Every structure is written in C-alpha cells, then in structure tokens.
Amino acid sequence: MTSTDHVLVPFEGSALSVKALEIALADYPDAEITVLHVCNPVTSEVGLFELLTPFDGAPPGSISEDVWTDWYDRVRDRSVAVLEVATELAGDSGHKIRTKTTFGHPDREIVEFAERSDVDRIVMGSHTRTGMARIWLGGVADRVVRTASVPVMVVR
Numbered sequence: 001m002t003s004t005d006h007v008l009v010p011f012e013g014s015a016l017s018v019k020a021l022e023i024a025l026a027d028y029p030d031a032e033i034t035v036l037h038v039c040n041p042v043t044s045e046v047g048l049f050e051l052l053t054p055f056d057g058a059p060p061g062s063i064s065e066d067v068w069t070d071w072y073d074r075v076r077d078r079s080v081a082v083l084e085v086a087t088e089l090a091g092d093s094g095h096k097i098r099t100k101t102t103f104g105h106p107d108r109e110i111v112e113f114a115e116r117s118d119v120d121r122i123v124m125g126s127h128t129r130t131g132m133a134r135i136w137l138g139g140v141a142d143r144v145v146r147t148a149s150v151p152v153m154v155v156r
Helices: 015-027 065-092 106-116 131-137 140-147
Strands: 006-010 032-039 098-103 121-125 152-155
Touching: 006 015, 006 106, 015 032, 015 065, 015 121, 015 152, 032 065, 032 106, 065 098, 098 106, 106 121, 106 140, 121 140, 140 152
Parallel strands: 006 032, 006 121, 032 098, 121 152
Antiparallel strands: none
C-alpha cells in the first residue's frame, strides 16, 4: 500500500464538498491537504452574463474590461469566503490546510492541479445528478475520475 502525503479537496462550499473535506481530514490526518476552489466564468455563482447590460459601452459582441473586472472582483470575494469556511472547518478539527483558487473548467483545473502539485489522492463531492441531467451535463466528479492519474474518492 502506498502512503498518502498530499490530498486535494475541490471545494465550492456545498454540503457534499464540506463532507469531502471532513472525510479527508479524518482519513488522512498526517497528509498535507490542499483545498481548491475553481471559478468558472460560465457557471460560477457570480455569473458573468448577469453583469452584462445591453449598452455597457463595449462594441456589440464583446465584453468591456469593466464587466470582466467587476466579475473577477465578485468571484474572488466569493472564493475568499468559500475558502474561509474550509479553513475554519479544518481548524475546528485541529488541522491546517493550504487553499488555492484557480479559474477555468473545474474538471480540467482539478486534474491539472493534481498533476502539477504532486497530489497522491483527490477527495471530492458529487452533485449526484441523475437521468437526463447526468447524460447532458455529465459531472465534474465523473470527468475527474476518468482523467485523473491518481485515485479519486467521490463522496455522496
């Protein structure tokens, strides 16, 4: 059996990501744990499209720099708040964690971060989509399981 020295926990603040972090902290008490929050401009809680107005000063078909800056600031603030929850949760159980925010497609960012950062295991929550939603949308956890080069524990 190989040792687990570094665990990655993707975290967006949902109940399942909280549960995944709790399991990682309990199952790997001696490992370095990195909590990763991925901000996706298309599907983030602070959607880019909600910031657009018909006349935001940008040429038709483009997005002004002010819109991008406003979106980035709002998403960064949300990420800080989400990662504070993770840090407090770890602290309550007597652990310290590292936190990181990235921007992009969540499944790609998770897998690439794991490869770049010498991660031994990924522990993540699943949104447990079923039926047509699962077929059409797939799932971040499903794509991570299929593409990661390290073991992935999916928490339901």
